[in-house]
Amino acid sequence: DVPKPTIERICKIYQVLGDLEKEKAETVTSSRLADLIGFSSHSIRKDLSLIGFTGNNGARYQVKKLKELIGNVLCFDRQRKICVVGLGRIGSAILNYPNLKESGFEIAAGFDSSVNKLETLKTDVKLFPAYQIPEIVKRDGIDTAVLAVPSEAAQSSAERLAEGGIKGILNFTPANIRLNAKEIFVANIDLVNELRVVSVMSDLSFRS
Amino acid sequence: DVPKPTIERICKIYQVLGDLEKEKAETVTSSRLADLIGFSSHSIRKDLSLIGFTGNNGARYQVKKLKELIGNVLCFDRQRKICVVGLGRIGSAILNYPNLKESGFEIAAGFDSSVNKLETLKTDVKLFPAYQIPEIVKRDGIDTAVLAVPSEAAQSSAERLAEGGIKGILNFTPANIRLNAKEIFVANIDLVNELRVVSVMSDLSFRS
Ligand SMILES: NC(=O)c1ccc[n+]([C@@H]2O[C@H](COP(=O)([O-])OP(=O)(O)OC[C@H]3O[C@@H](n4cnc5c(N)ncnc54)[C@H](O)[C@@H]3O)[C@@H](O)[C@H]2O)c1
Ligand SMILES: NC(=O)c1ccc[n+]([C@@H]2O[C@H](COP(=O)([O-])OP(=O)(O)OC[C@H]3O[C@@H](n4cnc5c(N)ncnc54)[C@H](O)[C@@H]3O)[C@@H](O)[C@H]2O)c1
Structure with missing residues (x-):
């Protein structure tokens, strides 16, 4: 049972990754992502682990890959x-x-x-x-x-x-x-x- | 330097206290407040202490008193x-x-x-x-x-x-x-x- 604040944060992460994608950024540091979203990199890591994303040493994320993962788990790709x-x-x-x-x-x-x-x-x-x-x-x-x-x-x-x-x-x-x-x-x-x-x-x- | 998510939560608390006031509720339990806002009573207590509210054993809040305190600290009462x-x-x-x-x-x-x-x-x-x-x-x-x-x-x-x-x-x-x-x-x-x-x-x- 994932709480609404967690879902809101993950949706925000997804949105920010979309903006980064438009700016052609291939990777993003954990701290930059934290700045853009307004949450600590610690809580980002915690939220992402809740949707099964644990394969990161916490320093840098692959923009495209992470966005696709979130999109798949939360079914953003379906109409x-x-x-x-x-x-x-x-x-x-x-x-x-x-x-x-x-x-x-x-x-x-x-x-x-x-x-x-x-x-x-x-x-x-x-x-x-x-x-x-x-x-x-x-x-x-x-x-x-x-x-x-x-x-x-x-x-x-x-x-x-x-x-x-x-x-x-x-x-x-x-x-x-x-x-x-x-x-x-x-x-x-x-x-x-x-x-x-x-x-x-x-x-x-x-x-x- | 209070982070935006904290301010958002406190504004939400203020809004919910306003609804409770309209329903003539005089007090609210920490867990009911947590339900209405969507955050844990632990994080509510933490947020309120950031704006100087520490005088609560965490079980029950005075609706009117707490709303006034938040309103004063965050200057909601001024036009x-x-x-x-x-x-x-x-x-x-x-x-x-x-x-x-x-x-x-x-x-x-x-x-x-x-x-x-x-x-x-x-x-x-x-x-x-x-x-x-x-x-x-x-x-x-x-x-x-x-x-x-x-x-x-x-x-x-x-x-x-x-x-x-x-x-x-x-x-x-x-x-x-x-x-x-x-x-x-x-x-x-x-x-x-x-x-x-x-x-x-x-x-x-x-x-x-
Ligand atoms: N946030 C959302 O979820 C959401 C939802 C729907 C629309 N929107 C956005 O909200 C905005 C307004 O939408 P709308 O449907 O009311 O649009 P609209 O076309 O009905 O109104 C826009 C108004 O802005 C005026 N305007 C144009 N240029 C201006 C300028 N330089 N300075 C001052 N006024 C100017 C126009 O004369 C018009 O009255 C749009 O950007 C739209 O994309 C956002
Ligand atoms: N959330 C906000 O911050 C915010 C800001 C402005 C307005 N609002 C609210 O948003 C709502 C819409 O505002 P608006 O300015 O577009 O109002 P509006 O009067 O322009 O539009 C309301 C529409 O609803 C239709 N309607 C009335 N009863 C209906 C019913 N039973 N079933 C289906 N349609 C019905 C009307 O024919 C009208 O087209 C209002 O409740 C308003 O208070 C909210």
């Missing part, structure tokens, strides 16, 4: 179907985010409760009315949903997704979602919390 | 001025996010390079053309900026903000920002990374 629920400002920004497709995430469906939105939005993604969430999520085998509805619609939208068999939800709304199915993983993105972290970190660096 | 650069879908969603004001973040300015956007956007926030960023950031003492411009405009917008004396940037764009002023804290919000974490965590919980 994943996601959907977006709520196609307002945040939802439509996500529909149009080019980075998704190149990272293996295919937006299989967009849902909204407003017929007007469904008819006027310019996108290649297939759009459906919100009441069709259970049917389409099940039919297309959609794993993950991005929730971008108004907070009062968050709980009911999450329940419809659960009904269709969704496995994970990325929640952009400020509402706290409670689902009976405890295996459905819900992550919350909160601008206020992000801003607090930035404020504190910049306070600290400007004081020292 | 902070932020600005939003780029008022498209993401930027205008943020302009309209009600939770900001109640958490002490005042949006002092919005910037965009499109005159049309500046004239047609419905908001109480004062809007300015992008070339006025250095002048307004300096004049109003704005600490933090949310960057929501297209990725090709990210670097130049960040430089204008730095020119005005910005202290922290929350970067929504996929561009990697490089600033000479190393004290300016830049945090990146990346939907792809968030989706990877959700995918992996839901895989794990559906396998076990």
Whole structure:
């Protein structure tokens, strides 16, 4: 049972290795990787051993090789179907985010409760009315949903997704979602919390 | 020099204490807090001692008292001025996010390079053309900026903000920002990374 903070760190390592790959770096020292991620090389070594990577003396990593290993173990190389629920400002920004497709995430469906939105939005993604969430999520085998509805619609939208068999939800709304199915993983993105972290970190660096 | 992961955890503790306060909880056990945050009670105790909180036998915390302490030490109770650069879908969603004001973040300015956007956007926030960023950031003492411009405009917008004396940037764009002023804290919000974490965590919980 791997804890979420460990998974977050490993995903961050994967992302940083991707950036290094783009810069044509073939290897990276343990300490440079630690700097780029913001964690100690000790915790990096510990995290990587949890996913079976122990073949390193801890000084230097092969960028391509390590990235492939993480990608295989965590199944990043397979195509994943996601959907977006709520196609307002945040939802439509996500529909149009080019980075998704190149990272293996295919937006299989967009849902909204407003017929007007469904008819006027310019996108290649297939759009459906919100009441069709259970049917389409099940039919297309959609794993993950991005929730971008108004907070009062968050709980009911999450329940419809659960009904269709969704496995994970990325929640952009400020509402706290409670689902009976405890295996459905819900992550919350909160601008206020992000801003607090930035404020504190910049306070600290400007004081020292 | 407190590392970012520690600050992130403490901000998360603060947020969770706020939720508990709303639910009228007066105390919380160390293990329940650990569950809600996703970190061990040991690391919670370690983090809190870094900000001077050592007066606990580790079993139970006073919700209100602990939240106030964190709020004081990290200056969450003071009003902070932020600005939003780029008022498209993401930027205008943020302009309209009600939770900001109640958490002490005042949006002092919005910037965009499109005159049309500046004239047609419905908001109480004062809007300015992008070339006025250095002048307004300096004049109003704005600490933090949310960057929501297209990725090709990210670097130049960040430089204008730095020119005005910005202290922290929350970067929504996929561009990697490089600033000479190393004290300016830049945090990146990346939907792809968030989706990877959700995918992996839901895989794990559906396998076990
Ligand atoms: N996480 C953050 O930091 C952050 C920042 C800004 C906004 N938000 C939140 O993100 C959400 C979306 O914000 P926005 O500005 O894009 O809102 P918006 O009003 O522009 O869009 C909401 C969309 O959801 C649709 N909708 C309403 N009820 C629905 C339902 N039951 N099923 C499906 N679709 C439904 C609406 O028709 C609309 O298209 C809000 O909850 C907002 O509070 C979060
Ligand atoms: N972080 C994520 O996960 C995520 C998800 C979706 C989109 N995005 C990114 O967020 C950014 C905004 O996305 P969006 O959908 O809101 O884009 P958008 O095109 O709707 O809005 C961009 C806005 O920036 C303005 N702008 C352009 N150049 C500018 C400049 N030099 N100075 C000031 N303003 C300028 C435009 O006039 C427009 O109003 C993009 O970089 C996009 O790739 C990130």
